[in-house]
Amino acid sequence: MIDSTTPLQATGPAETRAERRRLVESVGAQRRLLAARRPFELADGRRLNREAGARIRAQARHGKALQRIHEKRARSERSLTAQLNGLDGKRAERERRALAVLRRESIERSLRGTRLTASEVNGIGSGLARDLAAQGIRTAADFKRVSWGKAPDGRGGDVLYIHRTQGRKVHVNGIGEHRGRPLMEWRRAAVARAEARAPKELPPDERHRIEEIIENERGRLQADLAEVPKTAEAARAEAEQLHAERLATLARAEREAADEAALRRAGFDEMAERLLVLRAELAAHVDLYGDLGFRDRRARSRALRPVPAAPPVIPAPRAPEAEPESGSASGATADARPAPGVRASLGWLVPVAFFGVTAMLGAGETDATPLWCAVATRLVSLAVTAELLRLWIPRRNWRTADAMPGGTGFLASGAFLGLVAAGMFTDPLYAADSAPWGLAVVAAVLVVTGAVRRAGAGRTASG
Structure with missing residues (x-):
């Protein structure tokens, strides 16, 4: 390849044709090399588009992460606030259940203390009382109701069964409708007395214990509610850092690709300058020695065909977010961040x-x-x-x-x-x-x- 702008002076026709052929071949070779610029520029444009798409996808991923963080925070705050608002009702429910347990235990103790004797139930003598005791029925707490059913041996009519509180139902000979009704009336009276003597409200120590449980739970919920913004902010900071690292990685890859593209583009610019120099030398040689025949004109026409124009170098559209400035990872994403708010239900x-x-x-x-x-x-x-x-x-x-x-x-x-x-x-x-x-x-x-x-x-x- 000749860099000089002064054509060599040929001494004869053979040397002139050889010099003309060398210049034509040099122009053709340089033109073929320079023809690769258009595919390179198109590929570089696709690279810029890919880089812009990667930035947009990174921004979209970051926006979705921030939206998820915001929704999780809103859900947690709503749940904890609802639990805090429901503590008063929960305390009342605990007191109601504790009072119910206390009354049930008091009634059971009273019923266990009410013994079944001949003097307590009309029509029940000492013998029937012993028979009932033999079947496990000694107090008002040992049975709950009576019912009619077939006799145990299957013969005869219906008999009266006494349903024990724990265990199966039993039949005691001699206790039928006339003695079963007073027996149930005696038990209902015992239950009524036990319910009347049962406590109507919780003792102060039990009420204080429930109040301590509720206050401890209130403190825990308030602490959890206070931690929700901190947890959300930590997750947001982590998302911002991850986004900044991802953008830095993309920017580094973009700079490397841009530097390589700049080197290739500088090489093509140098080729274009060399092509201009060679064409000037060829024009000077033609002016000096004239036309050398049909083959020379055909070779020159092929070599001097215009090089395919390279597409204009237009930067591809970038994502709206730039790299963080002034040391802030969240400053660059402030404009691209979705507006706070929960999505439609x-x-x-x-x-x-x-x-x-x-x-x-x-x-x-x-x-x-x-x-x-x-x-x-x-x-x-x-x-x-x-x-x-x-x-x-x-x-x-x-x-x-x-x-x-x-x-x-x-x-x-x-x-x-x-x-x-x-x-x-x-x-x-x-x-x-x-x-x-x-x-x-x-x-x-x-x-x-x-x-x-x-x-x-x-x-x-x-x-």
Whole structure:
């Protein structure tokens, strides 16, 4: 390859043709080398696009992580706050259960102390008392009720069985209806006396013990609630650090690729300059020695064909987030971070499913329902379904996460009651009643309220 701009002076025709051939071949070789610039620029553009896509994906992953952290914090705070608010009810429930246990134990002790003797129950003599004791029935606590059933041997009529508190039912010869009724009345009287003597409120020491348990749990819940923001902030800091490391890795790879591309581009620029020099030498040689024939003209035309133009070097679009500055890992992601707020609840799928089914099957239609009413209810249901999906789907995405607009619940409830009222108006069983009119009025109030709230929310958002 010749770098000099002064053509060699040939001394004869052979030397002139050889010099011309060398210049033409040098121009062709340099042109073929320079033709690789266009594929290189296209590949470099694809590289820039890949790098931008990697940054966007990293930002999306970071945004989702921050959204998950925020939702976890909101769930934890709601759960702990609900538990704290329910401690008073929990204390009352504990006191109620403790008093019930205390009363049950007192009643059982009193019943165990009420012995079954001949003098206590009318019609029960000493012999029957001994027979009952032989069957394990000595106190009012040993049995709970009586019932009639077949005799144990299967012969004869029904006999009276005494159901023991623990164990099977037993039959004592001589105790039938006339003696079984006084026996149960004696037990009911004993239970009534025991319940009257049972404590009506907890002792101070038991109440104090329950209060200590509740206060200890309150302190634990308050400590857990105070730790929730710290835990969320630590998780956020970890996510920011991980995101910064990921961006640093991407930036390092981008710098290395950019440096390599710059070297290749500088090499192509040098080739272009050399091609210009060689073309100038060839032009000077042609001016000095003229045309050397058909083969020379054909070779020069091939060598001097224009090189395919390289595409303009336009930087690919970058992700909106830049590298952290001023030593802050979170400063660069402040603008790209999703707005705080819990995503729209999955519970909105219930009205969506209801209105979707109504759009297909109708709202309680009968044979007497007019065609225009059936079509109208289906169209209204389809419109409400489409509107709810239009509002709900973007609010589930982490980029546009937000609660449903104010008043949407009122509008959906009003539409639901309106469909029910329309079905009742066309049903002969309800058309003459006041129920359809009441539902229609409530539906209209809900729709107006929802529209007012939606309008107020829209003005607040625009303001």
